[in-house]
Amino acid sequence: MKPSKSKEKKNSQENVSENKLINEVEILRKNFDDTIDKLLKDIKRQDKIMARSDKRQRMEYDELQKKLHEVQELQLAQKELMDSFIKLIAGAIDAKSRYTGGHCARVPKLSMMLAKSASECESGIFKDFKLETEDQFRELDISSWLHDCGKVVTPEYVIDKATKLETIYNRIHEIRTRFEVIHRDKTIEALNRKLKGEDPIEVDKWLKKEHSKLLKEFEAVANANVGAEFMKEEDINKIENISQRSWIRHFDNTIGLAYEEKQRVLRDNPSTPSMEKLLSDQKRHIIQREHFDHESYKKMGFTTTVPKDLYNLGELYNLSVQKGTLTQEERFKIEEHVMMTLQMLEHLPFPENLKNVPLYAGAHHETLIGTGYPRGLKKEDMPIPSRIIAIADVFEALTASDRPYKEPKTLSEAIKILSFMVKDQHLDADIFKLFLQSGIYNTYAKEYLKEDQIDEVDIEQYLN
Amino acid sequence: MENLSIQETKYTPQIELNKDTGIISMEGKSYPENTFEFYEPVMKWLEVYFDGNAQEKTTVNLEIIYFNSSSSKLFFDLFDLLEEASEEHSIQINWIYDEENESALEAGEDFKEDFETLTINLLTK
Numbered sequence: 001m002k003p004s005k006s007k008e009k010k011n012s013q014e015n016v017s018e019n020k021l022i023n024e025v026e027i028l029r030k031n032f033d034d035t036i037d038k039l040l041k042d043i044k045r046q047d048k049i050m051a052r053s054d055k056r057q058r059m060e061y062d063e064l065q066k067k068l069h070e071v072q073e074l075q076l077a078q079k080e081l082m083d084s085f086i087k088l089i090a091g092a093i094d095a096k097s098r099y100t101g102g103h104c105a106r107v108p109k110l111s112m113m114l115a116k117s118a119s120e121c122e123s124g125i126f127k128d129f130k131l132e133t134e135d136q137f138r139e140l141d142i143s144s145w146l147h148d149c150g151k152v153v154t155p156e157y158v159i160d161k162a163t164k165l166e167t168i169y170n171r172i173h174e175i176r177t178r179f180e181v182i183h184r185d186k187t188i189e190a191l192n193r194k195l196k197g198e199d200p201i202e203v204d205k206w207l208k209k210e211h212s213k214l215l216k217e218f219e220a221v222a223n224a225n226v227g228a229e230f231m232k233e234e235d236i237n238k239i240e241n242i243s244q245r246s247w248i249r250h251f252d253n254t255i256g257l258a259y260e261e262k263q264r265v266l267r268d269n270p271s272t273p274s275m276e277k278l279l280s281d282q283k284r285h286i287i288q289r290e291h292f293d294h295e296s297y298k299k300m301g302f303t304t305t306v307p308k309d310l311y312n313l314g315e316l317y318n319l320s321v322q323k324g325t326l327t328q329e330e331r332f333k334i335e336e337h338v339m340m341t342l343q344m345l346e347h348l349p350f351p352e353n354l355k356n357v358p359l360y361a362g363a364h365h366e367t368l369i370g371t372g373y374p375r376g377l378k379k380e381d382m383p384i385p386s387r388i389i390a391i392a393d394v395f396e397a398l399t400a401s402d403r404p405y406k407e408p409k410t411l412s413e414a415i416k417i418l419s420f421m422v423k424d425q426h427l428d429a430d431i432f433k434l435f436l437q438s439g440i441y442n443t444y445a446k447e448y449l450k451e452d453q454i455d456e457v458d459i460e461q462y463l464n
Numbered sequence: 465m466e467n468l469s470i471q472e473t474k475y476t477p478q479i480e481l482n483k484d485t486g487i488i489s490m491e492g493k494s495y496p497e498n499t500f501e502f503y504e505p506v507m508k509w510l511e512v513y514f515d516g517n518a519q520e521k522t523t524v525n526l527e528i529i530y531f532n533s534s535s536s537k538l539f540f541d542l543f544d545l546l547e548e549a550s551e552e553h554s555i556q557i558n559w560i561y562d563e564e565n566e567s568a569l570e571a572g573e574d575f576k577e578d579f580e581t582l583t584i585n586l587l588t589k
Contacts, residue, residue: 045540052574053533059567060530 086145093151097159103396108144110392110444111385114431115140117438118384125430129384135353140385143360147389150340158333161325163225164318171315172225178278179218181247186210217242221279227325228406236320243279243316281314300346302339302374307332338365339374359383364390367426379428387428391435394418394427399449411445412457419462436462465517468509476502477528481509486519494531503538507545514549522553527560527589529568536571543579550582557584 090104119131131137151159157168165171190207194200224231224239250273254265267283289310297306307329312318321327326334342362350357363386366372368379379387398414409417415436421427435441436459445454465483472478477492488510496502513522524546528535546555559572569586576584 046537048578049533049536049540052571053536056536056567056571059570063567 083142086142089149089152090145093148096151096156103400104145104148106396106400106448107147107389107392108141109448110396110440111144111389112137112141113440113444114388114392114435114438115385117434117440118388118431121434125384126434133353139354139356140360140388142354143357143385144389144392146345146357147341147361147364147393148337149344149361150337150342153340154333154337158326158330161330162227164227164321164325165225165315166325167313170225172222175221175279175315176218178247179214182245182278183211183214185247186214217245221319224319227321227323231320231322236322239279239319240316243277245278246275247278249274249276279315279319281312281317285313285315285317287311287313297339300339300342300374303376304332304335304339304373335365335373338362342374356383356385360385360389363387364393366390367424368428369425372426379425384431387431391418391427391431394421395435395441395444399445399453408450408453410453410455411441411449412455415441415457415459415462433463465509465512468505470505479506481506481513483513483517483519486522487525488522489525489527491525491527493529494535496535499532499534499538503542507541510542510545510549514545514553518549518553520554522549522555524555524557525560526558528571529562529565531571539575540578543575543582547579547582555583557582558587559584560587560589563588 087105094101094104115131115137118126118129121127121129131140157166163170163172165175186207190203193203220235220238221242223229224235252272253270254262257265261284264284264287287310289306289308292306294306309329311329311333312327318327342358345358345361348357360383363375363377363382366375366377366382366386368382368387370376370378375381382390395414395418398409398417399411400408418427418432418435422429422432441457441459467483468479468481470476470479472492475493475495475497477490477494480487480489482488526539528539531539546557549555559575561568561572572584572586576582576586
């Protein structure tokens with residue numbers, strides 16, 4: 001029995017361990033199933049995350065593209081707005097002067113023609129000069145459009161000063177009236193002498209002589225008022241002699257004036273009746289320079305001498321101008337336009353790709369040897385685009401009419417003047433040669449000059 | 465336990481975990497270099513919080529503008545954790561999105577669909 005009992009025991013023991021094993025297997029299987037389930041769930045979730053991420057990324061990409069497109073549109077709109085603003089300023093300057101209208105719009109045409117040609121040229125100083133990107137062209141184009149932007153603040157009477165006595169009004173008429181007065185004084189003097197019993201024939205003879213002398217003298221003054229002729233020393237002396245004639249002023253010259261002018265007239269202690277010179281330089285003719293910031297002028301690097309007074313309207317002083325119509329004060333006022341251009345442009349926050357605009361635009365009155373204005377730069381200080389704008393500026397001004405008393409030059413005359421300026425090292429010789437060799441002078445002339453201005457040009461003489 | 469605050473960076477959101485108010489918020493973009501490492505303290509904090517430190521009511525404000533794929537995976541893990549916790553705690557989740565940000569809305573809708581037992585409100589900013 002014992003063995004059977006022990007066998008039984010053995011059997012039940014086996015059963016227990018078998019059950020335990022089955023249980024363990026079951027648990028393992030369940031764990032395994034759970035893990036598989038979790039893995040499957042995870043894989044499904046991963047797939048879902050991936051799919052969603054892809055979708056999201058696509059949407060974000062679309063959104064990014066949309067935004068990029070919007071930004072590009074905005075940039076384009078801003079660029080167009082900026083270009084329009086530039087043209088608006090240039091247009092305002094061109095519209096301001098009826099003599100030089102179109103200058104600001106034509107200089108860019110010529111500058112761009114020269115720049116393109118220089119960029120294509122593989123030799124000489126142009127070997128390393130390349131305009132490749134749209135931005136580089138734009139930088140030069142904007143510079144040429146704005147080269148005279150400082151002229152918005154130049155008084156019209158200075159820009160367009162057509163005769164020497166012109167202020168806002170040509171004072172020759174006022175002086176002619178004085179001649180009329182003296183003329184009449186002489187007639188009255190003759191009549192008085194006749195009344196006193198002098199020989200009427202002799203008196204008439206004298207009067208005729210005096211009147212014809214006066215007419216001649218007025219002619220001399222009137223001629224001196226025109227800026228086209230050069231005033232020699234003797235011409236100036238002649239005007240000074242004529243100025244000594246006198247007339248009597250009976251009327252108060254301090255009334256009917258605005259405050260500023262009245263203060264000026266009072267400086268001469270006017271009283272009536274007063275013996276006045278036919279022509280004179282008076283204290284009232286001086287308009288003082290006020291609020292001029294010499295320090296910031298220096299800081300800007302401007303080297304041009306600043307005249308003491310803002311203006312001097314002296315009659316003799318103005319008539320004694322030897323060449324043209326401008327006094328040194330007025331000439332400075334004109335030259336100031338390029339300082340204004342620099343001041344304006346250097347204050348604009350140009351982006352990196354347009355940072356050279358002030359340098360390109362503001363150097364068109366510099367020479368290659370430091371004798372120009374306003375900074376007295378030299379060739380090495382001026383990049384090629386600056387020198388291109390300088391030539392374009394002069395050529396346009398010559399073939400249009402840069403001063404009201406000057407006729408526009410013919411093509412050959414203008415080129416001859418350019419060649420003199422090149423010889424004097426005021427303009428760049430290589431760019432001048434390029435201008436001729438490339439035929440740009442001809443292309444430009446055909447488009448912008450009047451037919452009767454276009455004459456034969458022998459370019460060979462300038463190329464050797 | 466301490467409140468947890470993580471400052472916003474260019475690639476990661478501002479995170480405020482406040483045990484005193486029961487308000488949990490994440491706001492900003494989620495492009496961490498190593499997502500799971502970055503969010504590890506957050507997940508740990510939440511485990512401790514729900515393990516006997518939770519307020520009666522917990523509000524989760526999520527305002528995630530843009531996020532990468534691994535952040536998406538992490539949010540699933542976060543929602544798993546919240547789903548488990550919601551058996552014992554009252555949890556309100558606000559998924560806040562900008563009306564113009566379509567993908568943020570869609571992500572919110574997806575989470576809502578996947579975690580039916582959670583209260584997820586989609587709110588415009």
